[in-house]
Amino acid sequence: MAYNFTEVEKKWQNKWYSEGTFNASNDYSKEKWYGLIEFPYPSGQGLHVGHPRSYTALDIIARKRRMQGYNVLYPIGFDAFGLPAENYAIKNHVHPRITTEKNIAHFTEQLKALGFSFDWSRVVNTTDPEYYKWTQWIFIQLFKHGLAYKTTMPINFCTGCKVGLANEEVVNGVCERCGSPVVQKEKSQWMLKITEYAQRLIDDLDDVDYLEKIKIQQKNWIGRSEGAEVTFPIANSDENLVVYTTRPDTLFGVTYMVVAPEHPMIEKLADKITNMDEIKEYQRKASLKSDFERSELNKEKTGVPIRGIMAINPITKEEIPVWVSDYVLITYGTGAIMAVPAHDTRDYEFAKKFDISMKQVIKGFSDDVVCDLDKEAFTDVETGILINSGFLNDLSVEEAKKKMISYLEENHIGVKKVNYKLRDWVFSRQRYWGEPIPMVYCEKCGWVPLPEEELPLTLPDIEDYEPGENGESPLAKHTEWVNTTCPHCGGKAKRETDTMPQWAGSSWYFLRYMDPHNDKALASKEALDYWSPVDWYNGGMEHTTLHLLYSRFWHKFLYDIGVVPTKEPYQKRTSHGMILGANGEKMSKSKGNVINPDDIVREFGADTFRVYEMFMGPFDQTAPWSMESIRGCGKFLDRVWNMQEFLVEGDSYSPKFEKMMHKAIKKVSSDIEEMKFNTAVSTFMTMVNEFYKAKRINKAEFKTFLQLLNPFAPHMTEELNEKLGESKTIAETPWPTYDEAKTIDDEIELPVQFNGKLKATVKVPMDAEESTAKEIVHNNETVTALLQDKTIVKEIYVKNKIYNIVVR
């Protein structure tokens, strides 16, 4: 009879979720395993087919771990604050709480229909006051430890909507929603000092098991560089221009300086500058661009010379011109650079464009290495030798750097300096749908945190989600909420009206899962000690630099104040590739290539969906969706179901399949650990093909096969297991084991090559010695025939791999 996936899947899901089959145990004596997936943002579109890729992968590992005897925590929750809900509210005047509730209900239904073994008793929701109470609590601790501060930062400001915009909402310099021009506007913002943790965020990567490319991305994002800060006096004034450079060795080659348009020196020296109007105009234009646009557009360099002032090279005492250009960013280093056009690509382009002189101070190690300054900058750091550089002449770049830094320090014109590209975290949002920042401003006492017993500071219910005139948060209009008393002196005070970014709630959610209903602490000490750290965290590569870094930062802070027991939150981090539309492009409504998971479950069932997502390609790489291929996975599962037809009795593996069974257990077990799910599925397919060829499978073989397949296709395998008359479900059985000796073949097909080209294969015993192999090879007819008119030069034998004969 045909397999009715709809009925069977419902049956098992009802059982699992009503009985709480997969809920983590509070028995802290058992060995634990904590698997984590990035909790979804419950968008109005519902689940995306990309979500189940990651969830199925860790579900497979979680199910395997349970069978291996671990107490498994595999939780789920919702990261529900965010921009889409707020924009929807502005447009349709529906409170974000209502849409969020609705969306969460929809997501829950969809996730349950896929049969994930989540612990549904521990669901967290970042918008729940009982949850964000602790997000606020962490913020207050950060503030108390001096890691949260206010500063003025530029934001994208839409001149039409009068609202601060995310970079994503700015398209070609105009607002995505209304099309009005977007400008950079200064705004006082809460910042978190993540830079204080920069070095530790790099160093502690050594202690965790992250994919190498994730570590590299994180390190590059933090962007540590060693160099020097050098002070250039401004001629005929008391002002100095301090620059940061990673190339102090090139100080003799400086031919001009550049300051960022926002550099304060311009204001200070305004009375000396003779072309102030020109500079003001340039600053205005630059203020329209974001940092990103500036570096993106740097093919066409722009800039204006600052007339009336000259800087003095502290080493050569030469007077050099100062320019203003937006290729220098105020947010990195000191906002000013010394330019060495002969040895830096960006400086070179700028100097070429504005016809500024260049001075070569490094040459190639040998005369073969050409340095042609008419064509390009010479940037070979590895082998370069200093020239035209006084006391640095003939040194290598590395030596010259060291010598110059000591010279700078001895003469008090510069210091060695480590710099990071990482910037502090802008933590304020002028938005409604976020956690209120639990701070109060008092004229007398300044910024005062709310007393912890007053948390949570709940988000007030409002009906107008539009921002205020000057881009303040919608909360600013609600004076009855804003006006309060100072917790410190009792005087008049105002609440902070900005809210937290979505990153806040997702920076610590994995801790809450450990003890989600605790109202005394974010989680109990016992729960934290037992479950920490997360053993395996899988998520998108796109979260590598922001979410992952932010949550590591928070965790380290919580470790420092004694809240959590580990320095790092995640022991292991892997990532999955994106699922693209059938046309190879990212799925989007506008492209019409979106696949709805509900349709797939309805047409093919959850098991087929799961197997297909695991089979479609290497887990960590992008893969296009294919309706044809998913059908193939459905066919495979039907073939599994139909194996019942030739099932025979048997308590142990039959001799015919014994090797195959042991090999398969080994292969599937290791493939799951290495996330090579696609090859695990192909192993299952090959096994099924073998059973079909023999038209026979015995009960012992079938049982093991079902156990191995269970994490991938849990519904069908449990159903088949029940039909076998087993009293225990597969989930209650131990993961199959194999005997290494039984995975090894007695005899192998050894390829025989002539000059590296395959000419024959011979059968040799496993691990045959060279003499044995040689004898067998030379007795082979094809080989003797080919050797007729040839001379053997050399013979190469690699045990169990190859026999290569080099002939003339």
Place this chain on the structure above:
RNA sequence: GCAGAUGUGGCGGAACUGGCAGACGCACAGGACUUAAAAUCCUGCGAGGGUUAAACCUCGUGCCGGUUCGAUUCCGGCCAUCUGCACCA
């Protein structure tokens, strides 16, 4: 621009640590079953040459070059595509 990744048949992909390139699946073609179709089962399937059929020969893992008995794999240089870039999540 900076950073990370990817490139193998008509398509998705496999290949352990440098050792038979194309496992497994899709599509396609042929056959069995059927009044017929679908489903199912079986067989074939990189390109070119060769053969009644086979054997066999040549080419082939983005491009150019190198190391090696042997390179999809290692090295150097290019090209193309995808992802992220700090207020999307």
